[in-house]
Amino acid sequence: MKTTFLAFRVALNRVYDTLILYITNNVPEGGIMKRKLLTFMALLALVSGGFITQASASVQDEEFRSVDTMTVAEFEAQIGSKASNLTLIEFQVDVPGEAAPQTFGAFGQNLTLDIALEGAEISIQDILQAASAEDAVSKKRTSARYGQIRNKLLTKNFKISSVEGKSKSKLLKTTKKIARPEKIQTGSPDSLAVSQTVTPAAAVACGTWRPNFHANIAANSTYQGQRYDQLKFAFTQGQLDQFACTGSTGFEPDLVTDNYDGLHYFGDSITYYTSTMPYSYLDTKYGDGVEERVYTVGTYDVSALEPWLEYANYIRTGVGNTNTDRAKVVWQRNSTLFFGCREVFGAAWCSNPDESKIEYAWKFPLPGTLQVP
Amino acid sequence: MKPRSWKLFWLTISLSSAFVVVSVCSLLIYAIGVDRADYECMTHAVEGDSFHVELDISSLSWKCVLTDYKGVSTEVRIPLY
Numbered sequence: 001m002k003t004t005f006l007a008f009r010v011a012l013n014r015v016y017d018t019l020i021l022y023i024t025n026n027v028p029e030g031g032i033m034k035r036k037l038l039t040f041m042a043l044l045a046l047v048s049g050g051f052i053t054q055a056s057a058s059v060q061d062e063e064f065r066s067v068d069t070m071t072v073a074e075f076e077a078q079i080g081s082k083a084s085n086l087t088l089i090e091f092q093v094d095v096p097g098e099a100a101p102q103t104f105g106a107f108g109q110n111l112t113l114d115i116a117l118e119g120a121e122i123s124i125q126d127i128l129q130a131a132s133a134e135d136a137v138s139k140k141r142t143s144a145r146y147g148q149i150r151n152k153l154l155t156k157n158f159k160i161s162s163v164e165g166k167s168k169s170k171l172l173k174t175t176k177k178i179a180r181p182e183k184i185q186t187g188s189p190d191s192l193a194v195s196q197t198v199t200p201a202a203a204v205a206c207g208t209w210r211p212n213f214h215a216n217i218a219a220n221s222t223y224q225g226q227r228y229d230q231l232k233f234a235f236t237q238g239q240l241d242q243f244a245c246t247g248s249t250g251f252e253p254d255l256v257t258d259n260y261d262g263l264h265y266f267g268d269s270i271t272y273y274t275s276t277m278p279y280s281y282l283d284t285k286y287g288d289g290v291e292e293r294v295y296t297v298g299t300y301d302v303s304a305l306e307p308w309l310e311y312a313n314y315i316r317t318g319v320g321n322t323n324t325d326r327a328k329v330v331w332q333r334n335s336t337l338f339f340g341c342r343e344v345f346g347a348a349w350c351s352n353p354d355e356s357k358i359e360y361a362w363k364f365p366l367p368g369t370l371q372v373p
Numbered sequence: 374m375k376p377r378s379w380k381l382f383w384l385t386i387s388l389s390s391a392f393v394v395v396s397v398c399s400l401l402i403y404a405i406g407v408d409r410a411d412y413e414c415m416t417h418a419v420e421g422d423s424f425h426v427e428l429d430i431s432s433l434s435w436k437c438v439l440t441d442y443k444g445v446s447t448e449v450r451i452p453l454y
Binding site: 256284286287288289291292294328330337338349350352353354355356357358359360361 | 400403404405407408409410411412413414415416418419420421422423424425426
Protein backbone atom coordinates (compact mmCIF):
# COMPACT_ATOMS: atom_id res chain seq x y z
CA MET A 1 0.00 0.00 0.00
CA LYS A 2 2.82 2.33 0.95
CA THR A 3 4.68 1.58 -2.29
CA THR A 4 1.57 2.24 -4.36
CA PHE A 5 1.02 5.53 -2.58
CA LEU A 6 4.65 6.56 -3.23
CA ALA A 7 4.40 5.55 -6.89
CA PHE A 8 1.24 7.64 -7.17
CA ARG A 9 3.02 10.67 -5.73
CA VAL A 10 5.95 10.22 -8.15
CA ALA A 11 3.52 9.85 -11.05
CA LEU A 12 1.79 13.08 -10.02
CA ASN A 13 5.15 14.83 -10.01
CA ARG A 14 5.88 13.58 -13.52
CA VAL A 15 2.54 14.91 -14.74
CA TYR A 16 3.30 18.24 -13.04
CA ASP A 17 6.78 18.42 -14.63
CA THR A 18 5.37 17.57 -18.05
CA LEU A 19 2.72 20.27 -17.78
CA ILE A 20 5.27 22.89 -16.71
CA LEU A 21 7.59 21.95 -19.58
CA TYR A 22 4.71 22.02 -22.05
CA ILE A 23 3.52 25.45 -20.92
CA THR A 24 7.05 26.86 -20.86
CA ASN A 25 7.89 25.58 -24.32
CA ASN A 26 4.63 25.79 -26.22
CA VAL A 27 2.58 28.73 -24.99
CA PRO A 28 3.73 31.93 -26.77
CA GLU A 29 5.93 34.33 -24.76
CA GLY A 30 4.59 37.63 -23.47
CA GLY A 31 0.95 36.60 -23.43
CA ILE A 32 -1.24 36.90 -20.36
CA MET A 33 -2.41 33.31 -20.86
CA LYS A 34 1.08 31.97 -20.24
CA ARG A 35 1.39 33.96 -17.02
CA LYS A 36 -2.02 32.76 -15.86
CA LEU A 37 -1.22 29.14 -16.61
CA LEU A 38 2.15 29.27 -14.87
CA THR A 39 0.67 31.05 -11.87
CA PHE A 40 -2.02 28.39 -11.68
CA MET A 41 0.64 25.67 -11.77
CA ALA A 42 2.56 27.41 -8.99
CA LEU A 43 -0.59 27.54 -6.87
CA LEU A 44 -1.32 23.90 -7.67
CA ALA A 45 2.16 22.93 -6.53
CA LEU A 46 1.69 24.96 -3.36
CA VAL A 47 -1.59 23.28 -2.52
CA SER A 48 -0.32 19.82 -3.32
CA GLY A 49 3.30 20.42 -2.37
CA GLY A 50 3.21 18.15 0.63
CA PHE A 51 1.64 15.46 -1.45
CA ILE A 52 3.70 15.45 -4.62
CA THR A 53 7.18 14.06 -4.27
CA GLN A 54 9.91 14.49 -6.86
CA ALA A 55 11.15 10.90 -6.81
CA SER A 56 10.79 7.72 -4.97
CA ALA A 57 12.56 7.94 -1.65
CA SER A 58 13.27 4.25 -1.86
CA VAL A 59 15.75 4.79 -4.70
CA GLN A 60 19.22 4.42 -3.29
CA ASP A 61 22.43 5.95 -4.58
CA GLU A 62 24.49 3.68 -6.76
CA GLU A 63 28.21 3.60 -7.07
CA PHE A 64 30.27 1.63 -9.55
CA ARG A 65 34.03 1.28 -9.70
CA SER A 66 35.66 -0.49 -12.59
CA VAL A 67 38.83 -0.27 -14.60
CA ASP A 68 37.82 -2.85 -17.16
CA THR A 69 37.50 -2.12 -20.80
CA MET A 70 34.05 -2.96 -22.00
CA THR A 71 31.89 -2.73 -25.05
CA VAL A 72 28.81 -0.59 -25.28
CA ALA A 73 26.68 -3.69 -24.86
CA GLU A 74 28.51 -4.60 -21.63
CA PHE A 75 28.30 -1.03 -20.44
CA GLU A 76 24.59 -1.05 -21.06
CA ALA A 77 24.16 -4.37 -19.28
CA GLN A 78 26.04 -3.23 -16.19
CA ILE A 79 24.84 0.33 -15.88
CA GLY A 80 22.18 0.99 -18.45
CA SER A 81 19.42 -0.66 -16.50
CA LYS A 82 20.15 1.50 -13.47
CA ALA A 83 20.96 4.66 -15.39
CA SER A 84 17.43 6.02 -15.27
CA ASN A 85 17.85 6.47 -11.54
CA LEU A 86 21.17 8.28 -11.82
CA THR A 87 22.15 11.86 -12.42
CA LEU A 88 25.83 11.50 -13.24
CA ILE A 89 28.02 9.18 -15.25
CA GLU A 90 31.73 9.61 -15.95
CA PHE A 91 33.83 7.43 -18.18
CA GLN A 92 36.96 7.40 -20.31
CA VAL A 93 37.06 7.30 -24.08
CA ASP A 94 39.91 7.00 -26.56
CA VAL A 95 39.66 10.11 -28.70
CA PRO A 96 41.14 10.13 -32.20
CA GLY A 97 44.32 12.23 -32.18
CA GLU A 98 44.65 12.25 -28.38
CA ALA A 99 47.47 10.24 -26.79
CA ALA A 100 45.77 9.57 -23.46
CA PRO A 101 42.17 8.50 -22.92
CA GLN A 102 39.89 11.43 -22.11
CA THR A 103 37.52 11.47 -19.17
CA PHE A 104 34.04 12.69 -19.93
CA GLY A 105 30.89 12.91 -17.95
CA ALA A 106 27.26 13.59 -18.28
CA PHE A 107 24.85 15.15 -15.88
CA GLY A 108 21.11 15.21 -16.22
CA GLN A 109 17.75 14.14 -15.03
CA ASN A 110 16.63 10.80 -16.48
CA LEU A 111 20.19 10.01 -17.47
CA THR A 112 20.50 7.29 -20.05
CA LEU A 113 23.35 5.68 -21.90
CA ASP A 114 22.48 7.79 -24.91
CA ILE A 115 22.82 11.00 -22.92
CA ALA A 116 26.14 9.83 -21.45
CA LEU A 117 27.38 9.23 -24.99
CA GLU A 118 26.15 12.64 -25.97
CA GLY A 119 28.23 14.14 -23.13
CA ALA A 120 31.28 12.52 -24.67
CA GLU A 121 30.32 13.75 -28.11
CA ILE A 122 30.01 17.32 -26.91
CA SER A 123 33.40 17.16 -25.21
CA ILE A 124 35.03 15.73 -28.31
CA GLN A 125 33.55 18.55 -30.35
CA ASP A 126 35.42 20.95 -28.07
CA ILE A 127 38.70 19.17 -28.67
CA LEU A 128 38.17 19.26 -32.41
CA GLN A 129 37.16 22.90 -32.33
CA ALA A 130 40.29 23.80 -30.37
CA ALA A 131 42.36 21.82 -32.84
CA SER A 132 40.66 23.37 -35.83
CA ALA A 133 41.57 26.86 -34.62
CA GLU A 134 45.22 25.91 -35.18
CA ASP A 135 44.73 23.97 -38.36
CA ALA A 136 41.42 24.87 -39.89
CA VAL A 137 42.08 23.20 -43.22
CA SER A 138 43.00 19.70 -42.13
CA LYS A 139 40.36 19.33 -39.46
CA LYS A 140 37.12 20.71 -40.81
CA ARG A 141 34.28 20.86 -38.35
CA THR A 142 31.14 19.70 -39.99
CA SER A 143 27.97 18.04 -38.80
CA ALA A 144 28.94 14.98 -40.82
CA ARG A 145 32.25 14.80 -38.94
CA TYR A 146 30.46 14.93 -35.60
CA GLY A 147 28.16 12.20 -36.76
CA GLN A 148 31.13 10.03 -37.70
CA ILE A 149 32.63 10.50 -34.25
CA ARG A 150 29.35 9.60 -32.64
CA ASN A 151 29.17 6.44 -34.71
CA LYS A 152 32.75 5.62 -33.75
CA LEU A 153 31.91 6.04 -30.10
CA LEU A 154 28.95 3.76 -30.40
CA THR A 155 31.11 0.95 -31.77
CA LYS A 156 34.17 1.58 -29.65
CA ASN A 157 35.24 0.07 -26.37
CA PHE A 158 34.95 2.29 -23.33
CA LYS A 159 37.26 2.21 -20.42
CA ILE A 160 35.08 2.87 -17.42
CA SER A 161 37.31 4.75 -15.02
CA SER A 162 34.89 5.96 -12.43
CA VAL A 163 31.17 5.95 -12.57
CA GLU A 164 29.16 7.59 -9.89
CA GLY A 165 25.44 7.47 -9.65
CA LYS A 166 23.37 9.82 -7.63
CA SER A 167 19.79 9.17 -6.73
CA LYS A 168 17.31 11.54 -8.27
CA SER A 169 15.57 11.79 -4.95
CA LYS A 170 15.70 15.34 -3.70
CA LEU A 171 14.52 14.10 -0.33
CA LEU A 172 17.40 11.74 0.35
CA LYS A 173 20.08 13.41 -1.71
CA THR A 174 23.65 12.58 -0.77
CA THR A 175 26.71 13.87 -2.50
CA LYS A 176 29.61 11.73 -3.52
CA LYS A 177 32.57 13.61 -4.89
CA ILE A 178 34.56 12.12 -7.69
CA ALA A 179 38.01 13.04 -8.88
CA ARG A 180 37.96 15.01 -12.09
CA PRO A 181 41.20 14.59 -13.99
CA GLU A 182 40.50 17.37 -16.47
CA LYS A 183 41.14 20.22 -14.03
CA ILE A 184 42.30 23.30 -15.87
CA GLN A 185 44.92 25.66 -14.48
CA THR A 186 44.13 29.02 -15.99
CA GLY A 187 46.20 31.39 -13.87
CA SER A 188 46.28 33.02 -10.48
CA PRO A 189 43.14 34.58 -8.99
CA ASP A 190 44.62 38.07 -9.12
CA SER A 191 45.69 37.94 -12.73
CA LEU A 192 42.21 36.84 -13.81
CA ALA A 193 40.26 39.56 -12.03
CA VAL A 194 39.40 41.83 -14.95
CA SER A 195 36.68 44.03 -13.55
CA GLN A 196 35.10 44.58 -10.20
CA THR A 197 31.44 44.33 -9.40
CA VAL A 198 30.30 47.02 -7.08
CA THR A 199 26.58 47.42 -6.59
CA PRO A 200 25.10 46.19 -3.34
CA ALA A 201 26.87 46.55 -0.04
CA ALA A 202 27.72 42.86 0.12
CA ALA A 203 29.38 43.01 -3.28
CA VAL A 204 31.42 46.09 -2.39
CA ALA A 205 32.69 44.32 0.69
CA CYS A 206 33.18 41.04 -1.08
CA GLY A 207 34.72 41.83 -4.47
CA THR A 208 34.56 39.91 -7.73
CA TRP A 209 32.36 36.82 -7.55
CA ARG A 210 31.62 36.14 -11.21
CA PRO A 211 33.51 33.37 -13.01
CA ASN A 212 35.92 33.78 -15.91
CA PHE A 213 34.35 33.31 -19.29
CA HIS A 214 36.15 30.72 -21.42
CA ALA A 215 34.09 30.16 -24.55
CA ASN A 216 30.69 30.16 -26.18
CA ILE A 217 30.03 27.81 -29.06
CA ALA A 218 26.84 27.81 -31.12
CA ALA A 219 26.18 25.63 -34.13
CA ASN A 220 23.79 23.29 -35.85
CA SER A 221 23.34 20.10 -33.87
CA THR A 222 23.96 16.61 -35.15
CA TYR A 223 20.28 16.15 -34.37
CA GLN A 224 18.43 17.06 -37.52
CA GLY A 225 16.64 20.39 -37.37
CA GLN A 226 18.13 21.48 -34.04
CA ARG A 227 20.77 23.91 -32.83
CA TYR A 228 22.93 23.96 -29.73
CA ASP A 229 24.88 26.34 -27.56
CA GLN A 230 27.66 25.52 -25.17
CA LEU A 231 28.84 28.07 -22.61
CA LYS A 232 32.10 27.39 -20.77
CA PHE A 233 33.51 29.13 -17.72
CA ALA A 234 35.54 28.52 -14.57
CA PHE A 235 35.84 30.05 -11.12
CA THR A 236 39.12 30.79 -9.42
CA GLN A 237 39.44 29.99 -5.72
CA GLY A 238 39.32 33.74 -5.04
CA GLN A 239 36.06 34.16 -6.94
CA LEU A 240 34.42 31.28 -5.11
CA ASP A 241 35.58 32.81 -1.82
CA GLN A 242 34.01 36.13 -2.83
CA PHE A 243 30.83 34.35 -3.89
CA ALA A 244 30.58 32.76 -0.46
CA CYS A 245 31.20 36.17 1.07
CA THR A 246 28.12 37.64 -0.66
CA GLY A 247 25.90 35.07 1.04
CA SER A 248 24.31 33.99 -2.25
CA THR A 249 23.87 30.26 -2.68
CA GLY A 250 22.84 29.87 -6.33
CA PHE A 251 24.39 30.78 -9.66
CA GLU A 252 22.82 31.18 -13.09
CA PRO A 253 24.85 31.94 -16.21
CA ASP A 254 22.24 33.33 -18.61
CA LEU A 255 22.77 33.06 -22.33
CA VAL A 256 20.81 36.01 -23.68
CA THR A 257 20.14 36.41 -27.40
CA ASP A 258 19.15 39.56 -29.25
CA ASN A 259 15.54 39.45 -30.41
CA TYR A 260 14.88 43.19 -30.71
CA ASP A 261 14.53 42.69 -34.47
CA GLY A 262 12.29 39.65 -34.02
CA LEU A 263 14.96 37.44 -35.58
CA HIS A 264 16.33 34.61 -33.46
CA TYR A 265 18.86 31.88 -34.22
CA PHE A 266 17.53 29.48 -31.60
CA GLY A 267 14.03 28.05 -31.59
CA ASP A 268 11.34 28.69 -29.01
CA SER A 269 11.69 25.52 -27.00
CA ILE A 270 14.65 23.87 -25.31
CA THR A 271 14.61 20.24 -26.38
CA TYR A 272 17.51 19.13 -24.20
CA TYR A 273 19.91 20.57 -21.66
CA THR A 274 22.79 19.41 -19.55
CA SER A 275 25.46 20.95 -17.35
CA THR A 276 28.63 19.81 -15.69
CA MET A 277 27.71 21.98 -12.70
CA PRO A 278 26.43 19.96 -9.76
CA TYR A 279 22.79 20.44 -8.69
CA SER A 280 21.91 21.96 -12.04
CA TYR A 281 18.43 22.84 -13.23
CA LEU A 282 16.81 24.43 -16.27
CA ASP A 283 15.46 27.82 -15.33
CA THR A 284 11.92 28.77 -16.23
CA LYS A 285 11.27 31.41 -18.85
CA TYR A 286 8.67 32.91 -16.54
CA GLY A 287 8.95 36.68 -16.34
CA ASP A 288 11.16 36.90 -19.41
CA GLY A 289 10.16 39.22 -22.20
CA VAL A 290 10.44 38.81 -25.95
CA GLU A 291 13.09 41.42 -26.79
CA GLU A 292 15.89 39.44 -25.21
CA ARG A 293 15.60 35.66 -25.13
CA VAL A 294 17.09 34.06 -22.04
CA TYR A 295 18.37 30.47 -21.89
CA THR A 296 19.59 29.47 -18.46
CA VAL A 297 20.92 26.40 -16.74
CA GLY A 298 21.80 27.20 -13.14
CA THR A 299 22.98 25.53 -9.97
CA TYR A 300 21.40 26.00 -6.56
CA ASP A 301 24.51 25.06 -4.57
CA VAL A 302 27.58 27.10 -5.45
CA SER A 303 29.50 25.61 -2.52
CA ALA A 304 29.68 22.38 -4.55
CA LEU A 305 31.59 24.10 -7.37
CA GLU A 306 35.31 23.51 -7.58
CA PRO A 307 37.93 26.12 -8.41
CA TRP A 308 39.90 25.95 -11.67
CA LEU A 309 37.48 23.40 -13.06
CA GLU A 310 35.94 24.34 -16.38
CA TYR A 311 32.16 24.01 -16.30
CA ALA A 312 29.98 23.79 -19.37
CA ASN A 313 26.29 24.40 -19.96
CA TYR A 314 24.71 22.88 -23.03
CA ILE A 315 21.29 23.59 -24.45
CA ARG A 316 19.68 22.35 -27.61
CA THR A 317 16.70 24.00 -29.26
CA GLY A 318 14.79 23.94 -32.47
CA VAL A 319 15.76 26.13 -35.40
CA GLY A 320 14.84 29.81 -35.15
CA ASN A 321 13.83 32.15 -37.94
CA THR A 322 17.30 33.42 -38.90
CA ASN A 323 20.72 31.98 -39.62
CA THR A 324 22.73 34.70 -37.90
CA ASP A 325 22.23 36.28 -34.53
CA ARG A 326 24.20 37.56 -31.53
CA ALA A 327 24.19 36.97 -27.79
CA LYS A 328 25.71 37.94 -24.45
CA VAL A 329 26.23 36.35 -21.06
CA VAL A 330 24.66 37.55 -17.80
CA TRP A 331 26.17 36.05 -14.65
CA GLN A 332 23.62 36.01 -11.85
CA ARG A 333 24.04 35.14 -8.20
CA ASN A 334 20.86 34.31 -6.35
CA SER A 335 19.37 32.87 -3.18
CA THR A 336 16.50 30.55 -2.41
CA LEU A 337 13.26 32.49 -1.92
CA PHE A 338 12.38 30.88 1.38
CA PHE A 339 13.27 27.78 3.35
CA GLY A 340 11.73 24.67 1.87
CA CYS A 341 10.70 26.42 -1.37
CA ARG A 342 12.97 24.28 -3.54
CA GLU A 343 11.59 21.05 -2.14
CA VAL A 344 8.03 22.11 -2.91
CA PHE A 345 8.30 24.12 -6.14
CA GLY A 346 11.68 23.04 -7.56
CA ALA A 347 14.88 25.07 -7.87
CA ALA A 348 13.84 26.90 -11.03
CA TRP A 349 10.89 28.57 -9.30
CA CYS A 350 12.69 29.50 -6.10
CA SER A 351 15.72 31.52 -7.19
CA ASN A 352 15.64 35.10 -5.97
CA PRO A 353 18.10 37.22 -7.99
CA ASP A 354 20.63 39.05 -5.81
CA GLU A 355 22.89 40.60 -8.42
CA SER A 356 23.77 40.17 -12.09
CA LYS A 357 26.64 41.24 -14.30
CA ILE A 358 26.66 41.59 -18.09
CA GLU A 359 29.70 40.61 -20.12
CA TYR A 360 30.47 40.32 -23.83
CA ALA A 361 27.31 42.24 -24.66
CA TRP A 362 26.16 41.07 -28.09
CA LYS A 363 29.66 39.79 -28.87
CA PHE A 364 28.78 36.09 -29.08
CA PRO A 365 28.32 35.21 -32.76
CA LEU A 366 25.46 32.83 -33.48
CA PRO A 367 26.49 30.56 -35.00
CA GLY A 368 30.18 30.62 -34.17
CA THR A 369 32.71 30.51 -31.37
CA LEU A 370 33.96 33.21 -29.06
CA GLN A 371 36.88 31.95 -27.06
CA VAL A 372 39.09 33.70 -24.55
CA PRO A 373 42.69 32.57 -24.91
CA MET B 374 -10.86 19.93 26.72
CA LYS B 375 -13.02 22.90 25.84
CA PRO B 376 -11.70 26.40 25.08
CA ARG B 377 -12.54 29.00 27.70
CA SER B 378 -14.04 31.21 25.03
CA TRP B 379 -15.26 29.94 21.68
CA LYS B 380 -15.10 33.46 20.30
CA LEU B 381 -11.43 33.78 21.20
CA PHE B 382 -10.76 30.31 19.83
CA TRP B 383 -12.29 31.08 16.41
CA LEU B 384 -10.67 34.50 16.32
CA THR B 385 -7.23 32.91 16.84
CA ILE B 386 -7.88 30.30 14.16
CA SER B 387 -9.12 32.95 11.72
CA LEU B 388 -6.22 35.31 12.32
CA SER B 389 -3.66 32.51 12.04
CA SER B 390 -5.19 31.26 8.80
CA ALA B 391 -5.34 34.78 7.40
CA PHE B 392 -1.70 35.31 8.32
CA VAL B 393 -0.62 32.12 6.53
CA VAL B 394 -2.69 32.94 3.43
CA VAL B 395 -1.40 36.53 3.27
CA SER B 396 2.21 35.38 3.77
CA VAL B 397 2.02 32.74 1.06
CA CYS B 398 0.24 35.07 -1.36
CA SER B 399 2.81 37.81 -0.71
CA LEU B 400 5.65 35.42 -1.41
CA LEU B 401 4.00 34.23 -4.58
CA ILE B 402 3.37 37.77 -5.79
CA TYR B 403 6.97 38.66 -4.96
CA ALA B 404 8.32 35.58 -6.73
CA ILE B 405 6.24 36.31 -9.82
CA GLY B 406 7.19 39.99 -9.88
CA VAL B 407 10.90 39.73 -9.17
CA ASP B 408 11.62 37.63 -12.26
CA ARG B 409 9.87 40.10 -14.51
CA ALA B 410 11.52 43.09 -12.79
CA ASP B 411 14.95 41.48 -13.12
CA TYR B 412 14.36 40.92 -16.82
CA GLU B 413 13.25 44.53 -17.31
CA CYS B 414 16.28 45.70 -15.37
CA MET B 415 18.58 43.66 -17.61
CA THR B 416 17.24 45.37 -20.71
CA HIS B 417 18.46 48.70 -19.30
CA ALA B 418 21.98 47.42 -18.58
CA VAL B 419 24.92 47.60 -20.98
CA GLU B 420 28.30 45.92 -21.28
CA GLY B 421 30.12 45.66 -17.95
CA ASP B 422 27.11 46.79 -15.87
CA SER B 423 26.06 45.11 -12.66
CA PHE B 424 22.40 45.27 -11.77
CA HIS B 425 19.89 44.14 -9.21
CA VAL B 426 16.29 44.92 -8.29
CA GLU B 427 14.82 45.90 -4.93
CA LEU B 428 11.18 46.01 -3.94
CA ASP B 429 10.35 49.56 -2.85
CA ILE B 430 7.29 49.27 -0.63
CA SER B 431 6.92 53.03 -0.13
CA SER B 432 6.42 53.73 -3.85
CA LEU B 433 4.96 50.30 -4.64
CA SER B 434 7.44 49.73 -7.43
CA TRP B 435 10.66 47.88 -8.21
CA LYS B 436 13.91 49.79 -8.04
CA CYS B 437 16.40 48.69 -10.69
CA VAL B 438 19.92 49.69 -9.65
CA LEU B 439 22.51 49.72 -12.45
CA THR B 440 26.19 50.18 -11.68
CA ASP B 441 28.78 50.70 -14.39
CA TYR B 442 32.39 49.52 -14.32
CA LYS B 443 33.47 52.81 -12.66
CA GLY B 444 31.10 52.17 -9.77
CA VAL B 445 28.62 54.89 -10.76
CA SER B 446 25.05 53.83 -9.98
CA THR B 447 21.79 54.84 -11.62
CA GLU B 448 18.25 53.88 -10.69
CA VAL B 449 15.34 52.99 -12.92
CA ARG B 450 11.80 52.53 -11.60
CA ILE B 451 9.85 49.53 -12.80
CA PRO B 452 6.09 49.20 -12.16
CA LEU B 453 5.09 46.58 -9.61
CA TYR B 454 3.27 44.53 -12.24
